[in-house]
Amino acid sequence: MSELLLNVLRIGFLLVLWWFVLSVISVLRRDLQAPRDAKPLTPARTTRRPSPRPTLRSKKAASGIVITEGPLAGTVIPLGNSSITIGRAPDSTVVLDDDFVSTNHARLTPQGTHWVVEDLGSTNGTWIGDTKVTGPTLLKSKAVLRIGRTSLELRS
């Protein structure tokens, strides 16, 4: 074989090898974005769902926080007048055993009738909807607070 062809094939093989590696990496990149694209479908089965009724209590301070998604889904944590902490540490008010949750992850503090959420320097962040909590942020009553694999909502 000629020297030129040999060199072309030599570099060609390396290019093919790298093409494989890079296409695997591009699959991984799409995989990382997947959770954000995955949207909940319409409820597949809803039995005896109560019709929405306007409540007069919406002006009142939130009485509890409910976990809507994640391993503890369905749990309701009553809120009083003191702040609550969320994290993996056993002494947190809400202990989330989740690898995406930091030991001391977030804190909810009452401010009059409102609740303010703060991130305590967590690794994976605290999110309200799709925005990351950077400083003390007011948590509105229907907003979804996301910590690791868990979603929480204020309920009055």
Added chain:
Amino acid sequence: MSQILRQYTVSTRRSTELVLLVGAWLVGVFAWILVDASSDSGSLGGWSALLSAGLLLLCAHAVVRWQAPYADPVLLPCVALLNMLGLAMIHRLDAANAARAIANDSPQPTPDVYLQLTWMLLGLILFSLIIALLRNHRRLAQFTFTSGLIGIVLLFLPLVPGVGNVVNGGRLWISILGFTFQPGELAKIALAIFFAGYLVGRRHTLAHVRGSILGIGVPRFRDVGPLIFVWFVALLVLVLEHDLGTSLLLFGLFTVLLYVATSRRSWVVIGALLLGVGGSAAYFAFGHVRIRFSIWLDPFSQANGDGFQIVQSLYGLANGGLFGTGWGQGYPQLVPFAKTDFITSALGEELGLAGLIAILLVYAIVVERGARAAVGTRDPFGNLLAIALTTVIGLQAFIVIGGVTRLIPLTGLTTPFMSYGGSSLVANYILVALLIRISNSARAPQNFALDLPKSEVNA
């Protein structure tokens, strides 16, 4: 009570896997063609080997598609690429051996690549069986102590007189009915299951119950016991079987698992201290460990003696340079054991730094996907098992490639999926089958059933 079921659209990614798998096979075919073109021995037998390898991989893919549809899409193609590159390199070294036999007028050696292909068949059969029969990896937790026992027995089986074989100074082989097998390769999987199952029940104790020495929180002596036991077993492997690699792998695996299970850095420190003590004791007690160290620190002073192999490997890598000599154009056959322990240096010579980095990246991707499966799994046992299996592949690749490139002292271990050797290939396919099984349960969609009191819904 009302129940709201939410379902998430999760694509299974099986077609991605198929495309990548075909890509991996084509890379192997390309390598094979280049080898045949350079050695001017375009044999037809090679094509049947390539086709059967491709068919085997397709069958494995079909089993995954059918039995584990949500499994990670890149694990199988990545290990398939490593396997195909290994096959191509073994074929290339076969060609070199054949050429040397012609030059010396000696009888033609039997090519090793077909035997390796047979082992690949066995490995992929076991891979498919595990994916099809083991529906839930949590069932393995029931066999924690059984697999611990099996692991220890396999580890020390080569010491049994009559079964054990000494090959190249290491007592790691058994021969039964004419077949030789390295039981240590299977032992590492059994021990990974044992470590994961053992630590899953004790991780909270190990993490939170602490004594104190000089004001620094340290684990109680009672809790360090298992670590010391594993350390002792690892030392026994080193002393009785002269196997530095397995000894390191075993101890490193347990230390990593302790750290992952407890997230306490003190275990890593204790592990490093024990490794230091064991390592220096072995250095002073055993000549073969001293030789390993001296050829690591200064191989060139004994380039024609004990350091011959590593020096040849370094010359090979230097000859390869940035982009390699090209398939079939270098002299990887000059390194002793180029097909087994030193296949990395053979690939480094012919593919260069650019090719070797691509191969290392593939190992890194396998490790990343394993860790990803571990994070995604909801049960702690699966979590630890996935990390254990991932650590086995990652640590083994690090120990052997680090040894060949003289980053760390040379130890005899096989390069996962690439080296010539049946036990290693079969064991690694079993290992990847378990990882794929765990990743399937990690990625399968979950139905979150919300059980809320009526008043809480839409309140």
